Amino acid sequence: MRLEFLIAVVGFGFCACAPSNESESSAPEATTGQNNPADKTTEPHWAFEDGEFFPADRSLHRPEDGVALPDGRLLVADRAHGLIALSPDGSHRPFGNFAAAGYEYAPPGKNAGPNSVAFEPDGKHVLVADVFTGAIYRVDVASETTELIYTHEFGVNTVLADATGAIWFTQSTENNGPDSEQRLFAAIDAPFSDGGLFRLTPDAEGDARAELKVDGLDFANGFVIDEARGEIFLAESVGGRINGFTVSFETGEISDRRLVAAITGPDNVEMDEDGQLWVASPIGNEVLLVDPESGAVRSVFHPQNDESDALIADWRRRSEAGESRIELMGPDMWEPMPGLITGVILTPDGGPVYISGLGDALLKLER
Numbered sequence: 001m002r003l004e005f006l007i008a009v010v011g012f013g014f015c016a017c018a019p020s021n022e023s024e025s026s027a028p029e030a031t032t033g034q035n036n037p038a039d040k041t042t043e044p045h046w047a048f049e050d051g052e053f054f055p056a057d058r059s060l061h062r063p064e065d066g067v068a069l070p071d072g073r074l075l076v077a078d079r080a081h082g083l084i085a086l087s088p089d090g091s092h093r094p095f096g097n098f099a100a101a102g103y104e105y106a107p108p109g110k111n112a113g114p115n116s117v118a119f120e121p122d123g124k125h126v127l128v129a130d131v132f133t134g135a136i137y138r139v140d141v142a143s144e145t146t147e148l149i150y151t152h153e154f155g156v157n158t159v160l161a162d163a164t165g166a167i168w169f170t171q172s173t174e175n176n177g178p179d180s181e182q183r184l185f186a187a188i189d190a191p192f193s194d195g196g197l198f199r200l201t202p203d204a205e206g207d208a209r210a211e212l213k214v215d216g217l218d219f220a221n222g223f224v225i226d227e228a229r230g231e232i233f234l235a236e237s238v239g240g241r242i243n244g245f246t247v248s249f250e251t252g253e254i255s256d257r258r259l260v261a262a263i264t265g266p267d268n269v270e271m272d273e274d275g276q277l278w279v280a281s282p283i284g285n286e287v288l289l290v291d292p293e294s295g296a297v298r299s300v301f302h303p304q305n306d307e308s309d310a311l312i313a314d315w316r317r318r319s320e321a322g323e324s325r326i327e328l329m330g331p332d333m334w335e336p337m338p339g340l341i342t343g344v345i346l347t348p349d350g351g352p353v354y355i356s357g358l359g360d361a362l363l364k365l366e367r
Helices: 003-010 177-189 306-321
Strands: 052-054 066-068 074-078 082-086 092-094 114-119 125-130 135-140 145-151 158-161 167-171 195-200 211-217 220-226 231-236 241-248 253-262 269-271 277-281 286-290 297-301 341-346 353-357 362-365
Touching: 066 114, 066 341, 074 114, 082 114, 082 125, 114 158, 125 158, 158 220, 167 220, 195 220, 195 231, 211 231, 211 253, 220 269, 220 277, 231 269, 269 341, 277 341, 277 353, 286 341
Parallel strands: none
Antiparallel strands: 052 362, 066 074, 074 082, 082 092, 114 125, 125 135, 135 145, 158 167, 167 195, 195 211, 220 231, 231 241, 241 253, 269 277, 277 286, 286 297, 341 353, 353 362
């Protein structure tokens, strides 16, 4: 199957889509369809039938990631506009005036891929990363204005800020320029080990160069900053693992890398109010809950079908054998979902959980 066709089918579904090289650690691996209760969770296991497409008219444009606002709206990544505001009734509109900050989506000449959406610690600003262009945007939620604060030489997968004002981001692979999308797909099918974690200090924005803190990662993807524990938890998609790093956030020093859990193709990672990690697995077609202390893993959402299960099993077999597997990626892998599962949007106070992805809608699940 031609790569160009795969890109069109998946909706350039590159972000955390490939499973692992087998880890040498004994950390538990999530197994599709199994529930291995994590020590500190009482979350249910949802079936696809428990959810509903949101919005019902399925009018979104690759909602890879998003955040919940206090007024009940969601801010969701949007390929055409950069970011949209999605209201509880399903209506939505462009948010942040990204065009004024230089954002442009006009393929094939001007490709763009808003990928991660995350609040800064002040709760007043949102950071958005572009996985094709390397642009990092800061959005003022109150004024709905956006500024381009940094452009990395390669695509930026996920961007977060810590309480000191430093900005951390992941580079999945060395993709840029006209072939950025193709290069990203190639990195899904083979471990290039050119992913990294970077840190940008508050006085180093603009034209300054971010500092590489961790290199040699196999498709670095989503991560969370846990300042209470003094750790960063980071997904390696092709590496098939969630890593934990001890971090001094005042100095940016990183040490003591450890394997938290082995998971097939982890993508976005979110931390809930109890300190548990919600991990999306596009290739596993699943959302998992991980206890970062014990490494216990359990499935909380997995829309099973025979075709998907067979493809997932074949992907794992090919991964272990070192064979190409990108041709397996297609609608049979993720149906009945609208696209590859890439993350979750957690709303406060026990509100709904939204499954995000590379399709045309979220899936809304009530807690």
